[in-house]
Amino acid sequence: xLDDLRYRSHALLHHKQVEDELDEELRFHFDKQVExxxxxGMSEEEAKRRARLAFGGHEQVKEDCREARGTxxxxxxxxxxxxxxxxxxxxxxxxxxMVLTLALSIGANSAIFSVINGVLLKRLPYAQPERLVxxxxxxxxxxxxxxxxxxxxxxxxxxxxxxSMAAFTRGDxxxxxxxxxxxxxxxxxxxxxxxxxGIHPQIGREFDFQAEVPGNGLQAVISDRLWRTRFGxxxxxxxxxxxxxxxxxxxxGVMPRGTEHPGNVYHSLAYGESVDVWWPFSxxxxxxxxxxxxxxxxxxxxxxxxVEQAKAExxxxxxxxxxxxxxxxxxxxxxxxPLYSEVVxxxxxxxxxxxxxxxIVLLIAxxxxxxxxxxxxxxxxxxxAVRLAMGAPRLRVVRQLxxxxxIISVTGGALGLGxxxxxxxxxxxxxxxxxxxxxxxxxxxxxxxxxLLVSVLTGILFGLAPAMQASRTDPxxxxxxxxxxTTTSRYQNRLRSALVVAEVGLACVLLIGAGLMLRTLxxxxxxxxxxxxxxxxxxxxxxxxxxxxxxxxTAQFFDRLxxxxxxxxxxxxxxxxxxxxxxxxxxxxxxxxxxxxxxEANQQTHARYHMATxxxxxxxxxxxxxxxxxxxxxxxxAPQVIxxxxxxxxxxxxxxxxxxxxxxxxxxxxxDDDWMRVVGVVGDVKDQPNSPGAxxxxxxxxxxxxxxxxSIAVRTKSDPRQVADGLRNAVHSLDxxxxxxxVKQMNQVADASISTPxxxxxxxGLFAGLAILLAGIGAxxxxxxxxxxxxxxxxxxxxxxxxxxxxxxxxxxQSVRLxxxxxxxxxTLAMSLGRVLQSLLYGVHPADPIILISVTLLVLIVSLLxxxxxxxxxxxxxxxxxxxxx
Amino acid sequence: xxxxxxxxxxxLDLLILRTLLPGAQHxxxxxxxxxxxxxxxxSIQQGSLYPALHRLERRGWIKSRWGTSDNNRRAKYYELTQxxxxxxxxxxxxxxxxxxxxxxxxxxx
Numbered sequence: 001x002l003d004d005l006r007y008r009s010h011a012l013l014h015h016k017q018v019e020d021e022l023d024e025e026l027r028f029h030f031d032k033q034v035e036x037x038x039x040x041g042m043s044e045e046e047a048k049r050r051a052r053l054a055f056g057g058h059e060q061v062k063e064d065c066r067e068a069r070g071t072x073x074x075x076x077x078x079x080x081x082x083x084x085x086x087x088x089x090x091x092x093x094x095x096x097x098m099v100l101t102l103a104l105s106i107g108a109n110s111a112i113f114s115v116i117n118g119v120l121l122k123r124l125p126y127a128q129p130e131r132l133v134x135x136x137x138x139x140x141x142x143x144x145x146x147x148x149x150x151x152x153x154x155x156x157x158x159x160x161x162x163x164s165m166a167a168f169t170r171g172d173x174x175x176x177x178x179x180x181x182x183x184x185x186x187x188x189x190x191x192x193x194x195x196x197x198g199i200h201p202q203i204g205r206e207f208d209f210q211a212e213v214p215g216n217g218l219q220a221v222i223s224d225r226l227w228r229t230r231f232g233x234x235x236x237x238x239x240x241x242x243x244x245x246x247x248x249x250x251x252x253g254v255m256p257r258g259t260e261h262p263g264n265v266y267h268s269l270a271y272g273e274s275v276d277v278w279w280p281f282s283x284x285x286x287x288x289x290x291x292x293x294x295x296x297x298x299x300x301x302x303x304x305x306x307v308e309q310a311k312a313e314x315x316x317x318x319x320x321x322x323x324x325x326x327x328x329x330x331x332x333x334x335x336x337x338p339l340y341s342e343v344v345x346x347x348x349x350x351x352x353x354x355x356x357x358x359x360i361v362l363l364i365a366x367x368x369x370x371x372x373x374x375x376x377x378x379x380x381x382x383x384x385a386v387r388l389a390m391g392a393p394r395l396r397v398v399r400q401l402x403x404x405x406x407i408i409s410v411t412g413g414a415l416g417l418g419x420x421x422x423x424x425x426x427x428x429x430x431x432x433x434x435x436x437x438x439x440x441x442x443x444x445x446x447x448x449x450x451x452l453l454v455s456v457l458t459g460i461l462f463g464l465a466p467a468m469q470a471s472r473t474d475p476x477x478x479x480x481x482x483x484x485x486t487t488t489s490r491y492q493n494r495l496r497s498a499l500v501v502a503e504v505g506l507a508c509v510l511l512i513g514a515g516l517m518l519r520t521l522x523x524x525x526x527x528x529x530x531x532x533x534x535x536x537x538x539x540x541x542x543x544x545x546x547x548x549x550x551x552x553x554t555a556q557f558f559d560r561l562x563x564x565x566x567x568x569x570x571x572x573x574x575x576x577x578x579x580x581x582x583x584x585x586x587x588x589x590x591x592x593x594x595x596x597x598x599x600e601a602n603q604q605t606h607a608r609y610h611m612a613t614x615x616x617x618x619x620x621x622x623x624x625x626x627x628x629x630x631x632x633x634x635x636x637x638a639p640q641v642i643x644x645x646x647x648x649x650x651x652x653x654x655x656x657x658x659x660x661x662x663x664x665x666x667x668x669x670x671x672d673d674d675w676m677r678v679v680g681v682v683g684d685v686k687d688q689p690n691s692p693g694a695x696x697x698x699x700x701x702x703x704x705x706x707x708x709x710x711s712i713a714v715r716t717k718s719d720p721r722q723v724a725d726g727l728r729n730a731v732h733s734l735d736x737x738x739x740x741x742x743v744k745q746m747n748q749v750a751d752a753s754i755s756t757p758x759x760x761x762x763x764x765g766l767f768a769g770l771a772i773l774l775a776g777i778g779a780x781x782x783x784x785x786x787x788x789x790x791x792x793x794x795x796x797x798x799x800x801x802x803x804x805x806x807x808x809x810x811x812x813x814q815s816v817r818l819x820x821x822x823x824x825x826x827x828t829l830a831m832s833l834g835r836v837l838q839s840l841l842y843g844v845h846p847a848d849p850i851i852l853i854s855v856t857l858l859v860l861i862v863s864l865l866x867x868x869x870x871x872x873x874x875x876x877x878x879x880x881x882x883x884x885x886x
Numbered sequence: 887x888x889x890x891x892x893x894x895x896x897x898l899d900l901l902i903l904r905t906l907l908p909g910a911q912h913x914x915x916x917x918x919x920x921x922x923x924x925x926x927x928x929s930i931q932q933g934s935l936y937p938a939l940h941r942l943e944r945r946g947w948i949k950s951r952w953g954t955s956d957n958n959r960r961a962k963y964y965e966l967t968q969x970x971x972x973x974x975x976x977x978x979x980x981x982x983x984x985x986x987x988x989x990x991x992x993x994x995x
Contacts, residue, residue: 007944021952022936025913025962028955029932032914054932061933068940 011069015078022065080403087404094376095408098369101774102412102458105358105365107419108767110443110451112358114424116351117450118441119344125260127198128300131163132339133307135297135314136265137332141606142588144335146266146293149283151321151329152190155297158317161310165299166193170267172709173244173277174544174739175230183542183741184226185274186244187261188281188295194221194255196300197262204238204253211280220244221253221278244277245544246737263343263436264296268584270434271343290328291591298339311336343436349839350760356836357513357767360506362454364771366462367503368778373405373466374496375785384473394471401470405463406456413455420447430762432755465495496782501822503778504863507771508826508855509833514768515851516841517761523843524754530685530694531581532621535572536713536746537720538580539727541738543708551636551706557734558702558710559632562615564730570717571726575615576702576710580746581685582753583711585610594652595662595675605663607648608697611707616699617643617682619713620746627659627680634679634701639672641701643680648696676700689753690842713746720745760840772862775822780866783815787870794877804875811874815867816860823856893928898938900981901928903966903974906948910965912955913939939964947973 011018030051037047066075088095123129135155137145147155152167159165166189173186194206201221210216220242222231231237231251241248255278263271281295301310314334322330341348377384384397421443431438469492541561548554558576565574579585590606614630625646634641642663649658662675669675684694702710716723724743731740787794794807834846844851893901905916905923917930942948947970955961966974 004944004946007946021962024960026932026936028912028959028961029914029936031959036918061936064933064937065940068937069944 008069012074015075018069019062022062026061076399077403080400081407083400084404084407088407091376094372097777098372098408099412099415101365101368101777102409102455103415103419104770105362105416105774106409106413106451106454106458107416107423108358108770109362109454110417110420110447111423111427112351112354112763113450114420114443114447115427115441116355117444117446119347119435119437120351121446122437122440124262124340124343125258126262126339129339131301131303132197132262133299133301133310134262134335134337134339134342135165135299136335136337137293138335139331139333141590141604144265145332146296148290148293148328149281149295150287150290151318152295152297153283153287154321155314155317155334158320159310159314161302161305161313162299163302164192164196165297166190166196167281167295167297168193168264169281169295170264170269171279172542172741173279174246174542174737175242175244175277176246176737176739177243181737181739183540183739184244184276185261185269186277186279187264187269187275189278190281193278193298194259196298198300199255199259201253202256203235204251206253207278207280212282214282214284217280217282218247218249219252219280220249221255222251223255223259223273223276224257225273226276227254244279246546247544249279262298262339266294266296266586271436272439288325288328290325299336307336307338347436349836350756353513353837353840354760354763357510357764360510361767361771361774362458364503364506364774364778366458367499367506368774368781369405369408369458369462370466371496371499371503371778371781373401373463374469374492374499375781377401377466377470378492380470381473384470388471388473397471398467401467402460402463405467406459409455409459409462410452413451413458416455417443417448417451420451427763430759432759433752435756469495493786496785497818500775500778500782500818501825503775504819504822504859505825505829507768507775508823508859509830510764510768510771511855511858512826512830512851513833513837514761514765515855516837516844516846516848517757517764519844519848519851520840520842521754521757521761524689524757527686527689529581529689529750530622530683531746533747533750535716535718535720536619536621537716537723537727537743538714538746538749539712539743540741541576541710541712541731542741543710543738545708547735547737548708551704554706554708555635555703558613560734561712561730562613564733565712565714565723565727566615568723568726568730571723572715572717573615573618574712574714575613575617575619576712577613577616577620577699578611578702578707578710580711580713580749581620582689582749589665592663592665593667593669595664597652605652606696607644608695610697610699611702611705611710612643612699613702616713619715621715622685623683625681625683626657627678629680630699630701630703632703635703636706638704640676640704641679642676642698643682644678644698645682645694645696646684647694648698649678649681651696689750711742757840757842772859775859776862776866779815779818779863780870782818783811783867784870784873786814787811787874790874791877794874795879795881798877799879807877808871808875811871812864812867815863815871819859819863823859826859827852827856893930897981898930898934899942900974900977901930902935902938902942903947903970903977906964906966906970907974910951910953910963912953912961912963914961916964942970946970 033051033054034044034047037050038044042050124132126132135147137147137151139145146169147167149167152165156165168187168189171186171188173184175182175184189207191207191209191212194200202224204221206221207219211219222237222242227233227237230242231240234240237251237254240251242251243249258273259275260273261269261271261275263269269275299310301307311334314336318329318332318334322332387397388394424441424443428438428441543554543557548557562574562576565571578587587609588606589609590604592605592607594605612630614632617624617629626649627643630641630643644658652658652663653661658678658681660677662677664675666674678698682699686693687695712727714720714723714727727743728740731738794802797807798804831847837846901920902916905911905919911919913932913935917932917935921929939948939950943950943964947967948964949967950962950964952960953963
């Protein structure tokens with residue numbers, strides 16, 4: 001075995017020497033044979049002739065010897081590669097066009113695949129992530145809702161489907177002490193939260209059940225990042241105190257790097273290493289009051305338990321709970337959703353559409369390459385005929401041509417990979433800010449394998465048909481000298497035209513897709529959001545309960561801040577609200593009673609609630625429709641007031657004047673204080689940029705409700721960034737220990753909300769542009785080729801009296817004849833694919849006539865442009881040279 | 887001219903190995919020798935001789951070296967290796983068994 005290997009590698013490494021020696025050996029044999037015949041009395045001539053006959057094909061013997069040496073496959077391949085390489089270098093323009101178009105399309109595919117691989121294919125970084133599920137509640141009003149803490153405890157105690165179960169809820173904390181205070185993303189978690197995820201602290205431990213008891217909560221688990229930046233990676237950090245929300249917390253654990261937050265819904269924080277502090281969630285209060293929903297469940301399925309089984313079981317538990325607590329727990333369904341779909345589900349459709357689009361680009365590039373190869377194969381008929389006549393088997397010719405296309409495609413792939421490195425960086429920069437797993441997107445091992453595979457498959461795909469076609473060359477036909485009139489078969493011309501039609505069709509599909517994305521994006525940009533996003537600076541401030549322990553203190557702080565801001569030059573108005581539009585806030589209040597109206601049993605009232613100060617609405621640019629804004633007079637002790645949006649007025653007081661009407665959350669209101677009076681109606685702000693309208697909402701006066709976590713809004717005359725320092729100074733002059741977080745402009749928030757459709761449009765548009773360019777090159781290739789073929793015919797036509805204009809028109813018509821069926825194919829295909837896009841579209845039908853007409857026109861223009869140069873050449877056909885040649 | 891018969895499959899290797907048993911030979915001599923000894927009944931086509939030599943060498947049963955022929959030309963000589971000798975014994979025995987068995991069937995039937 002080893003000898004065998006040594007022999008083969010020797011034969012390979014010393015290929016030239018071995019071949020020379022074989023030559024010498026065979027010549028020796030031949031001479032001996034001639035000598036033998038001479039001795040038997042033949043003439044020199046006769047002896048040589050006989051010896052040659054006896055010897056058979058010299059080349060064939062050599063080929064057989066190579067085979068016997070066991071190195072023929074590699075040697076043949078090297079041979080083919082050398083041959084192919086010479087051919088490619090001899091036709092630099094052809095090679096360059098092929099390699100570059102393939103590099104672009106393979107590179108685009110590798111880049112998109114990098115995203116797919118990082119986001120969809122790579123496993124989530126938890127132990128056995130396929131067993132992790134998220135748990136939500138659902139009813140008609142709220143399709144996906146957090147849990148009530150007591151519900152969670154019941155689920156945890158009663159289920160048999162989960163190996164472990166935990167809950168978590170967003171609660172950012174303010175870190176102070178040394179340096180400027182900062183706000184950290186924080187989560188309250190139950191014990192066992194990290195055990196469910198399968199991540200262990202690198203130092204210390206996570207919270208035990210003791211920490212779930214109210215009063216035991218001054219403990220913290222911190223992220224690796226915080227440990228390094230704030231504690232200098234001190235290995236003895238366990239037991240140290242850290243000031244969070246102005247209270248001393250004891251560090252009990254440090255999580256390792258790569259501890260990724262699984263994403264959440266309530267006050268959502270994107271998936272990723274986005275959390276710095278975890279604090280213990282404690283269960284306090286009355287376990288019979290179950291109306292408040294704000295913690296989210298996560299659980300690990302027992303081995304062998306399916307999501308469906310678990311769902312059935314927890315719904316049965318929910319049924320028991322509804323029986324025990326009919327007030328809070330009835331009417332809910334439990335959702336059990338695999339963590340994977342929860343994290344990447346929303347991006348899946350978009351990524352698959354992008355993969356489809358970029359796949360179409362590659363397909364077009366393949367068709368293009370096949371077409372170019374076909375054209376060249378007819379130009380090479382003579383060369384191939386010679387090889388066939390010399391006895392090369394047809395399979396060998398196919399192999400040789402395939403080697404050529406493989407060299408082209410693999411070179412293209414290698415260049416493409418280089419492009420992908422840059423492309424991936426650009427893609428990640430372009431990704432929407434909350435895109436999950438963006439940091440997992442790299443050109444990694446699987447991407448390399450994918451690229452190699454795609455390159456090889458591409459080479460075979462576009463190389464095989466032309467190679468088979470060429471190997472069918474008839475040596476006799478091909479060897480006839482006059483290459484100019486060498487007749488390409490009708491079949492071949494039809495094949496090439498069909499390929500162009502296919503190319504144009506595919507490009508149409510992408511153009512229509514890009515058109516739909518563009519209209520979606522424009523529709524979203526043109527939407528009236530219900531507020532004025534320009535010239536608004538926003539920030540968030542959270543008042544620690546320790547220092548701001550009364551409603552008066554809280555209200556006073558925001559009041560003073562607004563006054564300080566209003567005094568700054570350039571500030572038009574300033575205020576604070578519980579939330580900013582489109583930032584994931586979703587607080588709901590249900591079951592209020594409306595004065596003078598009977599509540600219907602099955603029709604529970606509900607509205608979103610917010611808090612706001614006097615200046616909030618004018619700072620956000622939300623118009624007042626009726627009544628008034630809040631004033632400082634709407635404080636504790638004064639009559640309770642609310643401001644409602646137009647949707648709430650229309651829903652609960654249709655056709656009436658809502659001002660002065662009252663609602664209450666009290667089931668038996670006795671005194672005036674139990675009622676809240678509507679003092680103003682403001683315009684609707686869309687819940688999401690693409691939602692059809694707004695849910696009913698109302699605002700409490702911050703002076704009465706005293707919400708400690710508020711967003712600040714400052715409307716300025718010019719660039720709002722100029723007041724950012726002013727805002728920080730104002731806050732710190734009131735309280736130097738407060739962190740000013742999330743300082744940005746409102747139009748950044750608005751911008752982020754359309755970043756996904758923009759991302760999709762930019763990419764699909766880019767691919768569509770590439771596609772139509774490739775299709776144009778393809779059409780040009782075919783037209784130019786047929787014009788070259790028909791030059792004698794054109795010459796004759798001119799000789800017979802045709803005008804240049806006639807010839808020009810003839811060629812342009814031919815091009816349009818290729819484009820029209822392409823457009824028909826493309827539109828039909830796009831219609832059947834429209835459904836796939838539906839969820840990514842806004843305000844535009846997949847069969848939008850404006851888009852179809854513009855795409856048709858665009859394709860016609862491109863096809864005319866592509867054929868213009870060849871048509872000019874045809875029009876200039878010289879009758880004399882034709883007549884001379886014939 | 888004596889009638890020549892086709893070599894049965896697999897016997898070419900045996901013939902080459904046996905021909906090399908007395909000592910090293912070049913390709914032409916091997917084919918001449920087989921033809922002579924078999925009284926011109928067996929002849930090895932050059933087209934099969936050289937691929938066979940390369941194959942045997944790859945298997946390590948023979949080895950080659952360059953030497954000088956009787957008329958002072960460089961020629962490639964092949965000789966048996968120890969493994970080649972063993973193989974020759976094995977194949978000779980197998981061949982004998984085969985021919986005896988075939989003979990018996992022909993007689994007996």
